[in-house]
Amino acid sequence: xxxxxTLSRTYAAFRLQFLTPNLVIVPGIVFVFxxxxxxxxxxxxDGVATDRDPVAExxxxxxxQAPLWCxxxxxxxxxxxxxxxxxxxxxxxxxxxxxxxxxxxxxSVGFGVAFVLAAWTEELTxxxxxxxxNFAIPYLTSQGLxxxxxxxxxxxxxxxxxxxxxxxxxxxLGLTNTWLVIIAVIVVILAAVLLTVTNVGWSGLWGWFGxxxxxxxxxxxxxPAVVLTLASYALIRRASPV
Amino acid sequence: xxxxIEVKNLSRRHxxxxxxxxxxxxxxxxxxxGLLGRNGAGKTSLMSIIAGQDWPSEGxxxxxxxxxxxxxxxxxxxxFVREDQKYMDDAxxxxxxxxxxxxxxxxxxxxxxxxxxDFHLPMKTKINKLSRGQRSAVAVIIGxxxxxxxxxxxxxxxxxxxxxRQLFYDRLLEDYAENPRTIVVSSHLIDEIAPLIEHIVLLxxxxxxxxxxxxxxxxxxxxxxxxxxxVQDVIGGREILRREELGRLVRVTVLGGLGADEQARAxxxxxxxxxxxxxxxxxxxxxxxxxxxETAKEA
Numbered sequence: 001x002x003x004x005x006t007l008s009r010t011y012a013a014f015r016l017q018f019l020t021p022n023l024v025i026v027p028g029i030v031f032v033f034x035x036x037x038x039x040x041x042x043x044x045x046d047g048v049a050t051d052r053d054p055v056a057e058x059x060x061x062x063x064x065q066a067p068l069w070c071x072x073x074x075x076x077x078x079x080x081x082x083x084x085x086x087x088x089x090x091x092x093x094x095x096x097x098x099x100x101x102x103x104x105x106x107x108s109v110g111f112g113v114a115f116v117l118a119a120w121t122e123e124l125t126x127x128x129x130x131x132x133x134n135f136a137i138p139y140l141t142s143q144g145l146x147x148x149x150x151x152x153x154x155x156x157x158x159x160x161x162x163x164x165x166x167x168x169x170x171x172x173l174g175l176t177n178t179w180l181v182i183i184a185v186i187v188v189i190l191a192a193v194l195l196t197v198t199n200v201g202w203s204g205l206w207g208w209f210g211x212x213x214x215x216x217x218x219x220x221x222x223x224p225a226v227v228l229t230l231a232s233y234a235l236i237r238r239a240s241p242v
Numbered sequence: 243x244x245x246x247i248e249v250k251n252l253s254r255r256h257x258x259x260x261x262x263x264x265x266x267x268x269x270x271x272x273x274x275x276g277l278l279g280r281n282g283a284g285k286t287s288l289m290s291i292i293a294g295q296d297w298p299s300e301g302x303x304x305x306x307x308x309x310x311x312x313x314x315x316x317x318x319x320x321x322f323v324r325e326d327q328k329y330m331d332d333a334x335x336x337x338x339x340x341x342x343x344x345x346x347x348x349x350x351x352x353x354x355x356x357x358x359x360d361f362h363l364p365m366k367t368k369i370n371k372l373s374r375g376q377r378s379a380v381a382v383i384i385g386x387x388x389x390x391x392x393x394x395x396x397x398x399x400x401x402x403x404x405x406x407r408q409l410f411y412d413r414l415l416e417d418y419a420e421n422p423r424t425i426v427v428s429s430h431l432i433d434e435i436a437p438l439i440e441h442i443v444l445l446x447x448x449x450x451x452x453x454x455x456x457x458x459x460x461x462x463x464x465x466x467x468x469x470x471x472x473v474q475d476v477i478g479g480r481e482i483l484r485r486e487e488l489g490r491l492v493r494v495t496v497l498g499g500l501g502a503d504e505q506a507r508a509x510x511x512x513x514x515x516x517x518x519x520x521x522x523x524x525x526x527x528x529x530x531x532x533x534x535x536e537t538a539k540e541a
Binding site for chain 2: 004006008009011012015016019020022081082084085087088089090091092093094095237238240241242
């Protein structure tokens, strides 16, 4: 009988995420569609606002985040559907998780690259000639497109882990306890905000956020991402596949 | 041959409900085992724990001498596709078989292709659009073509029509003859799988009721048909499992086989001796155990 190495099984768990192209195609559609809608609005505004000076009054849209929420749902789907099937293929949970995290990382890198290409296109064309920007947001591009790509990839990684971890929480604890945990986390965050505002005021809090460079934001994003990675492993070890 | 699976004092509780209660049983390697029992007897719970998909509340499970949960040295050697297996919604059978071929080192693509043709499985239809029988066929194909050292078939007949079920039994036996391995078949259609199974584990309310070879189990009971006074003469004080009136005759199933003298006496008295079907025997044993437990509870 042939023996399977853990590496080849991890690769199999990675491939499992891409057997159907949903993890790439669905966010890809949202990426392109969201951009197209933003562009449509930019051109409509440009056509209507005849007295607008494009250079002095550039337009910015937040549609670039749309694929992120789609990816959060796709990652949740990995937890709800691919995980039970992975158990039928006798993957250990740690191998499944390693393959899944590798797949999330690959998708995040892809998202980061697509984000940079889109931002670069917008910069190159001066926002398609009308200074309408969906990706080349000044804050995100302030430290160069390389950092922009890293931030986009980190944000993608974070939201995918968030979606996946919430489903693992549900599979491990059931519906009621999942909501209790989510409420508890929200309460803790609100308490932390309250304490901060009590001590430094709203201006201090917003000032801190405003002072964050994209690179610092990237670093801070890594903190909850690492916490979610550890939490997802702790949860999946005893999560029921049914 | 050696032992493939050893289960010792295994209990699994879901809150206050015991799915398995102090189960001790072993499964010999390279044998086809029947895991039998009524709904809720604990069959799926036992298979889930052995396959590392669930974990015990107490006791331990060893597969090839090792604990299966999270153990990559053991898990790729086992296959447990549930009857109600969940797949990715948009997956087609081809996607699922590709995944299985990557996961199982002994995957036999030729066998899988042959089974796809045998079961007339539509490969271009999404799995969530397949009929129940076709979904069962997907599970059966994974179970057979993976050639895992230990394969669990959890109620494989659900959804398959009679012809497809027979096809599954035939292919299972053919492939088992060429590639012996440990197979555990859980089923309600006991007489249908009886020709396949060499060893029987009967669960009832989370406990092991029977753990013996199919042949030994068959010899544990006998059915006599004839006049009641003649039957009584032969069976003596044996426990009667079932008695049916057939006009002036009776058909009586008793626990305990007949010796050579008793068989000669039965022939002398013009009694028909019929073997007991495994299904009947299992039903009787389960019912008897149920009655015993109820009595103990009332006492």
